[in-house]
Amino acid sequence: MSLDSPEFSRGALLYQGKAKQVYATHDPARIIIHYTDGATAFNGLKKAEIADKGVINCRISAFFMEKVAAAGVPVAFERNLNDRDQLCLAVDIIPVEVVVRNVVAGGLARKLGLPEGQKLPAPLVEHFYKSDTLNDPQINESTAVLLGWAKAWELRAMHEYSLRVNSVLQAFWNELGIDLVDFKLEFGRVSIGSATAVVLADEITPDGSRLWERSTGRHLDKDVFRRDLGDLSETYRELYKRVFGKTV
Ligand code: 5GP
Numbered sequence: 001m002s003l004d005s006p007e008f009s010r011g012a013l014l015y016q017g018k019a020k021q022v023y024a025t026h027d028p029a030r031i032i033i034h035y036t037d038g039a040t041a042f043n044g045l046k047k048a049e050i051a052d053k054g055v056i057n058c059r060i061s062a063f064f065m066e067k068v069a070a071a072g073v074p075v076a077f078e079r080n081l082n083d084r085d086q087l088c089l090a091v092d093i094i095p096v097e098v099v100v101r102n103v104v105a106g107g108l109a110r111k112l113g114l115p116e117g118q119k120l121p122a123p124l125v126e127h128f129y130k131s132d133t134l135n136d137p138q139i140n141e142s143t144a145v146l147l148g149w150a151k152a153w154e155l156r157a158m159h160e161y162s163l164r165v166n167s168v169l170q171a172f173w174n175e176l177g178i179d180l181v182d183f184k185l186e187f188g189r190v191s192i193g194s195a196t197a198v199v200l201a202d203e204i205t206p207d208g209s210r211l212w213e214r215s216t217g218r219h220l221d222k223d224v225f226r227r228d229l230g231d232l233s234e235t236y237r238e239l240y241k242r243v244f245g246k247t248v
Pocket of ligand 1: 099105107108136183184207208209210222
């Protein structure tokens with residue numbers, strides 16, 4: 001079956017995430033990410049259904065994955081199959097999450113007692129061990145290498161790709177008068193013959209980013225839900241309109 005086959009459809013459920021599900025396809029090299037309307041915060045303690053969030057995130061993530069791929073970052077994303085299903089390369093997820101920060105907020109503000117909103121002199125790249133049971137603790141790169149979670153060269157590639165993603169996203173949001181405060185990325189390994197490559201996996205969405213409207217400081221991201229700042233569905237619809245110039 002060719003890559004452009006329209007016949008990719010969801011097979012066995014491989015992984016049940018908080019806002020997404022991952023399904024097998026007939027092709028062992030490809031999976032489908034299905035975006036649901038589920039929202040969780042505080043490692044699943046707070047839960048809600050947010051109307052159309054899955055559709056909005058599926059389209060926004062595709063839009064940004066294409067942008068960063070065009071900038072030379074290899075991505076697992078291939079194409080959207082419909083409003084909620086995304087065809088991606090099957091990857092072996094590296095259990096090290098990368099957070100890039102341009103402005104102090106959230107975890108960094110809490111940890112160091114810094115005021116939210118303080119601009120950082122350069123992008124700060126942080127690493128977290130992907131573990132729900134441990135609440136994704138912060139680690140450094142030596143820990144990841146020593147414990148076998150990632151190779152040094154993989155971490156170097158992740159670092160370089162994360163900064164490139166930051167430049168692409170920052171330029172885009174800047175044009176819309178929105179500050180990209182921080183965001184989280186996940187990477188995976190794909191085999192190409194006997195070699196392994198690192199690719200950007202998962203999603204690029206307002207669920208995993210902080211986006212602050214420059215003129216008002218208004219939050220246009222999942223903190224609206226985490227911090228009870230308003231209606232997340234309305235916020236995401238508004239963000240969608242600014243990105244695509246039309247309503248969902
Ligand atoms: P913080 O460490 O300040 O809580 O989060 C930093 C950035 O990474 C924020 O943009 C936040 O949305 C994102 N982030 C960190 N961990 C997660 C996570 O487990 N899920 C999601 N959706 N985003 C995360």
